[in-house]
Amino acid sequence: MINSSSNKQIKNLSQLLKNAKTRRKQRVFVVEGRKMYQEVPEEQLLMTYVSESFYADPEHRKLLEGRQVEVVADRIFASVSDTVTPQGILCVVKQKEYQLEEILKDQQTPLLLVLENLQDPGNLGTIFRTAEAAGVQGILMSDDTVDIYNPKVIRSTMGSVYRVPFIYTADLYETVQELKQRGICTYAAHLKAEKEYTEQDYREASAFLIGNEGNGLSDKLTNVADEYIRISMAGKVESLNAAVAAAVLMFEAKRQRS
Amino acid sequence: MINSSSNKQIKNLSQLLKNAKTRRKQRVFVVEGRKMYQEVPEEQLLMTYVSESFYADPEHRKLLEGRQVEVVADRIFASVSDTVTPQGILCVVKQKEYQLEEILKDQQTPLLLVLENLQDPGNLGTIFRTAEAAGVQGILMSDDTVDIYNPKVIRSTMGSVYRVPFIYTADLYETVQELKQRGICTYAAHLKAEKEYTEQDYREASAFLIGNEGNGLSDKLTNVADEYIRISMAGKVESLNAAVAAAVLMFEAKRQRS
Numbered sequence: 001m002i003n004s005s006s007n008k009q010i011k012n013l014s015q016l017l018k019n020a021k022t023r024r025k026q027r028v029f030v031v032e033g034r035k036m037y038q039e040v041p042e043e044q045l046l047m048t049y050v051s052e053s054f055y056a057d058p059e060h061r062k063l064l065e066g067r068q069v070e071v072v073a074d075r076i077f078a079s080v081s082d083t084v085t086p087q088g089i090l091c092v093v094k095q096k097e098y099q100l101e102e103i104l105k106d107q108q109t110p111l112l113l114v115l116e117n118l119q120d121p122g123n124l125g126t127i128f129r130t131a132e133a134a135g136v137q138g139i140l141m142s143d144d145t146v147d148i149y150n151p152k153v154i155r156s157t158m159g160s161v162y163r164v165p166f167i168y169t170a171d172l173y174e175t176v177q178e179l180k181q182r183g184i185c186t187y188a189a190h191l192k193a194e195k196e197y198t199e200q201d202y203r204e205a206s207a208f209l210i211g212n213e214g215n216g217l218s219d220k221l222t223n224v225a226d227e228y229i230r231i232s233m234a235g236k237v238e239s240l241n242a243a244v245a246a247a248v249l250m251f252e253a254k255r256q257r258s
Numbered sequence: 259m260i261n262s263s264s265n266k267q268i269k270n271l272s273q274l275l276k277n278a279k280t281r282r283k284q285r286v287f288v289v290e291g292r293k294m295y296q297e298v299p300e301e302q303l304l305m306t307y308v309s310e311s312f313y314a315d316p317e318h319r320k321l322l323e324g325r326q327v328e329v330v331a332d333r334i335f336a337s338v339s340d341t342v343t344p345q346g347i348l349c350v351v352k353q354k355e356y357q358l359e360e361i362l363k364d365q366q367t368p369l370l371l372v373l374e375n376l377q378d379p380g381n382l383g384t385i386f387r388t389a390e391a392a393g394v395q396g397i398l399m400s401d402d403t404v405d406i407y408n409p410k411v412i413r414s415t416m417g418s419v420y421r422v423p424f425i426y427t428a429d430l431y432e433t434v435q436e437l438k439q440r441g442i443c444t445y446a447a448h449l450k451a452e453k454e455y456t457e458q459d460y461r462e463a464s465a466f467l468i469g470n471e472g473n474g475l476s477d478k479l480t481n482v483a484d485e486y487i488r489i490s491m492a493g494k495v496e497s498l499n500a501a502v503a504a505a506v507l508m509f510e511a512k513r514q515r516s
Contacts, residue, residue, distance in 0.1 A: 122380060126499045126501075126502060129495060129498070129499060129502075130498060130499070130502050132491075132492065132493040132494070132495050133489075133491035133492060133493060133495040133498055134491075134492065135492035135493070156499075158495070158496070159494065160493070160495065163493055163494060164493075196516075198513050231391075231509075232512075232516070233390075233391035233392075234390065234391060234392065234393035234512070235390035235391060235393070235418070235421055235422075236390070236417070236421060237387060237390050237391040237416070237418065238416070240387070240388060240391055240505075241384045241387060241388070241414075241501075243384075243499075243501075243502065244384060244387075244388050244501065244502065244505045247498075247502045247505050247506055248505055248506065248509045251489075251506045251509075251510075252509075252513075254490075254492070255456050255510075258454075258490070
C-alpha cells in the first residue's frame with residue numbers, strides 16, 4: 001500500500017492531473033470516479049489506483065478483477081484527487097491518436113465539428129457529450145483549445161471522450177481546407193450571416209465551425225468557410241454559450257438526417 | 259472611502275454574495291463586473307461600490323454619473339469580490355417579483371420553461387441566456403432549484419436575469435396544473451417517451467418541463483404532464499446536459515414558430 005505523498009507514482013499522478021504538458025509527454029491521462037472508470041476501454045487502461053476504504057468494500061473488488069491495482073492510503077488518495085469528494089478510484093489511461101483518414105473512412109456523409117480556441121473545460125466536455133448524442137463522427141480542434149484530457153473536461157464528457165474521435169491540429173485553417181477538398185461543406189456560425197441555420201441542408205457531408213467563447217471564430221477561419229449561418233436570437237442576447245450554439249446546430253443536423 | 263473589512267456595508271456585501279437567505283431576507287442581490295453593471299435596470303439599482311483604482315479612471319466616472327457610489331480600498335474590494343480577477347465594480351440590486359398572471363398577459367401562445375430542482379449554477383445561468391434568445395416568456399422553478407441570485411448564476415445569465423421573468427414556487431406540481439388549466443400544453447422531456455421532440459407542434463401555448471441534472475423529472479411532475487417527448491441520442495450517451503436539452507427543445511419551438 002502507498003502511504004507516502006512523496007511516493008513516485010503519487011507525485012506523477014498529481015502532475016498528470018495538473019499539467020497538460022506532462023500528459024502529452026507521457027501520452028496518458030487520468031480518469032477519476034467509478035462510472036468513468038467502468039467506461040474506460042480495456043486496451044487503454046494502464047494502471048488503477050484505489051483508496052484503502054474503496055478497496056475494503058467487497059463489492060468494489062469485482063470491479064478490479066484482472067486489473068493492475070495499487071491501494072493508496074485514504075489521506076494520500078484524497079490529497080491527489082482532483083474532486084472535492086473523491087470516490088476512491090482513479091486510473092491512468094493511454095491517450096488515443098486518431099487520423100482524419102480513419103475518421104472519414106466508411107462515412108458517406110460525415111458530420112463533423114471544428115472547434116477554434118475553446119477555453120472553458122465545461123463547455124468542451126459538454127460539446128463532446130452532445131456531439132456523440134447528435135451522431136457526430138469526429139471533432140477537430142485548434143492546438144490552443146483547452147486540453148481534452150483536463151480532468152474537468154474528462155468528467156463533463158460523461159464518457160464520450162472514449163467514443164468520439166478527435167484531432168488537435170496546429171493549423172486549423174489547413175485542416176478546414178482539407179475538409180473542403182474532401183467535399184465536406186463547412187458552415188461557419190456567424191452573427192453577421194444572412195442565412196438562418198435552419199435554411200441549410202446538412203444531409204450531405206457537413207462540418208460546423210465553432211469559435212472561442214468570447215471572440216467567436218477568427219476572420220481567417222470565417223473566410224475559408226463555404227457557408228455562413230446565423231442562429232437568430234430574440235431579446236437582447238448578443239450570443240449563445242458556445243456549447244449551446246454547437247448543440248442547436250448539431251441537433252438541427254440530426255433532425256434533418258433522421 | 260471604505261478602508262476596513264469590518265465596515266458594515268462590506269460585511270453585508272460578503273453575506274449577500276455568499277448567502278441565499280440573506281439575499282431573500284433583504285430582497286436584493288449583488289451584481290459584479292462592468293458589463294453586467296451597465297445592464298442593471300435603473301429602477302432596481304440601489305447602491306454601487308467601486309475600487310479605488312476603478313474610480314481613479316476618468317473613463318469610469320461617466321459610468322457612475324448620477325449614481326449613489328461608495329469607493330472601496332482595492333485590497334478590501336478584492337477581498338469581498340466573488341471573482342478571481344475583480345473588475346472593480348459591483349452593485350446591490352433590488353430583486354424583482356413576477357406574477358404568473360402578469361407573465362401571461364398579452365401572450366396568445368406563450369412559450370414557458372419549467373425547471374425542477376436544477377442544481378448547477380452554470381446550467382441555470384445558461385438556461386436563462388438561452389431562454390431569452392429562444393423567445394421564452396417566463397421560467398417557473400421549484401423552490402429547491404439553485405438560487406438565480408447566486409453570483410455564478412448571475413454571471414452566466416449574461417444579463418438575461420434582468421429580462422426573463424421567473425417565479426420560484428413552493429409547489430411546482432400545482433403550478434404546472436395551473437398552466438394546464440390555462441390551456442398551456444405541458445411537455446415532459448423523458449427518456450422513455452415514445453414521441454420524438456421534433457414530432458410535436460409547439461406553435462400553440464407550450465411549456466417544457468426540465469428535471470434535475472442527475473435524476474431527471476420527478477415521477478409526480480412527469481405524471482401531470484400532457485405530453486412526453488424524447489430527444490433521441492446516438493452512441494452510448496445516457497442523457498444530455500440539462501442546459502443542452504433545454505436549448506434543443508426551446509430552439510425547436512423557435513424554429514417551428516418562425
